[in-house]
Amino acid sequence: MSYETPTAAERAFYDAFVKRDLDAMRQVWSDAPTVACVHPGGGLLLGPDAIMQSWAEIFEGAIAPRIQVKALHVRADVEVAWHLVEEHIRSSDQARAATVISTNVYQRDAGGWRMHLHHASLPLVETQPEPETRHRPLH
Amino acid sequence: MSYETPTAAERAFYDAFVKRDLDAMRQVWSDAPTVACVHPGGGLLLGPDAIMQSWAEIFEGAIAPRIQVKALHVRADVEVAWHLVEEHIRSSDQARAATVISTNVYQRDAGGWRMHLHHASLPLVETQPEPETRHRPLH
Numbered sequence: 312m313s314y315e316t317p318t319a320a321e322r323a324f325y326d327a328f329v330k331r332d333l334d335a336m337r338q339v340w341s342d343a344p345t346v347a348c349v350h351p352g353g354g355l356l357l358g359p360d361a362i363m364q365s366w367a368e369i370f371e372g373a374i375a376p377r378i379q380v381k382a383l384h385v386r387a388d389v390e391v392a393w394h395l396v397e398e399h400i401r402s403s404d405q406a407r408a409a410t411v412i413s414t415n416v417y418q419r420d421a422g423g424w425r426m427h428l429h430h431a432s433l434p435l436v437e438t439q440p441e442p443e444t445r446h447r448p449l450h
Numbered sequence: 451m452s453y454e455t456p457t458a459a460e461r462a463f464y465d466a467f468v469k470r471d472l473d474a475m476r477q478v479w480s481d482a483p484t485v486a487c488v489h490p491g492g493g494l495l496l497g498p499d500a501i502m503q504s505w506a507e508i509f510e511g512a513i514a515p516r517i518q519v520k521a522l523h524v525r526a527d528v529e530v531a532w533h534l535v536e537e538h539i540r541s542s543d544q545a546r547a548a549t550v551i552s553t554n555v556y557q558r559d560a561g562g563w564r565m566h567l568h569h570a571s572l573p574l575v576e577t578q579p580e581p582e583t584r585h586r587p588l589h
Contacts (some may be wrong), residue, residue: 345523352574355536355551357522369457383496384484386566388555393555395486397494412494414553414569416532418525427497427525428534430553435491443507446566 312338313423317383318385320417320424325380325398331370332406337363341418341425351411351433390419398431411434451477452562456531457524459556459563464519464537470509476502480557480564490550490572516540529558537570548572 316318320339327335340346340359348356348365356362379399386393398411416428453459465476479485479498483585487495488576489526490533518538525532539551 347523348483349571350553352571355522355534355572365531383494384486384567386530388530390460391525391532393529393530393567394534396568412488413554413565417554428523428532428553428570430551430569432488432491432569433506449495 313420313425314339315423316418316422317387317394320426321380321382321394321415322395324415324429325378325427329376329378331373331375333363333367336366337427341420341427343418343420344426345427347428347430349430349432351409354413374402375402377403389415391425399446439447452564453478454557454562456526456533456556456563459565460521460533460535460554462520463554463565463568464517468515468517470512470514472506472509474500475505478565480561480566481561482557483568486567486569488569488571490548497510512577513541513543516542531556531563 314323323335324339327339327366335433342359342363342374344358344360346359348362350365350369351439356365377400380400381397383397394415396413396415398413399408400411411431411433413429413431415426416421418427453462462474466478471584477486479501481498481582485498485501487501489504489508496503503577509543521533522536522538535554537551537552538547539550540547550567550570550572551570552570554565557562557566
């Protein structure tokens with residue numbers, strides 16, 4: 312299975328993520344040996360087997376997340392497209408929330424688009440610190 | 451200035467990084483408002499001003515690094531190219547070392563290629579831990 316546009320592939324990717332649907336996740340990804348995935352704080356995973364195993368571990372026993380995806384930049388060429396997105400992820404019990412920055416690369420193969428790279432990272436530091444005055448001693 | 455190939459732009463990027471040459475770094479990047487940069491552990495920087503300010507801060511007072519770049523995947527389309535690389539970074543006094551995973555996206559504009567995205571991340575956990583026997587008690 313493949314998708315008519317990179318955006319359709321991306322929608323399927325996050326849909327599979329939210330539903331923790333491993334089969335749907337497998338369909339979104341290209342089966343090329345060069346596919347690559349970096350989860351937040353994780354190392355580099357190369358190839359479909361390592362990537363699908365990681366999704367199986369993520370889905371296993373996890374509480375279904377709610378994910379709001381904000382596309383910051385979208386660019387499609389003839390056979391390659393890249394999306395820069397912010398993922399606002401919240402556990403369904405609302406206990407945890409995080410904003411993940413992801414670069415998603417899609418490539419067109421026989422008739423359609425599939426995911427080739429998902430590179431996600433979680434900032435360790437706030438990019439917009441509180442105003443300096445908040446930390447200034449009062450005396 | 452722009453570059454004849456994405457690989458030439460990438461070479462110029464890491465050359466500017468190693469030499470801490472802010473002017474050269476500015477030349478590598480597209481001046482489009484949609485350029486984006488994520489440093490390891492950092493938040494999302496959007497636009498040339500925020501990105502160049504970050505490089506100025508990185509270069510300021512830093513010891514010149516040694517960087518060995520290993521391209522893991524390279525794909526060029528008509529106007530968009532993406533590279534997945536491992537950066538083996540070592541401070542010149544050899545005191546610190548890190549392996550950073552980066553996705554670099556280049557785009558072709560009037561006559562040449564320039565960097566549009568640098569998304570770098572540092573694994574928080576070892577992906578290939580030492581063999582378990584190394585940690586096993588001897589008794």
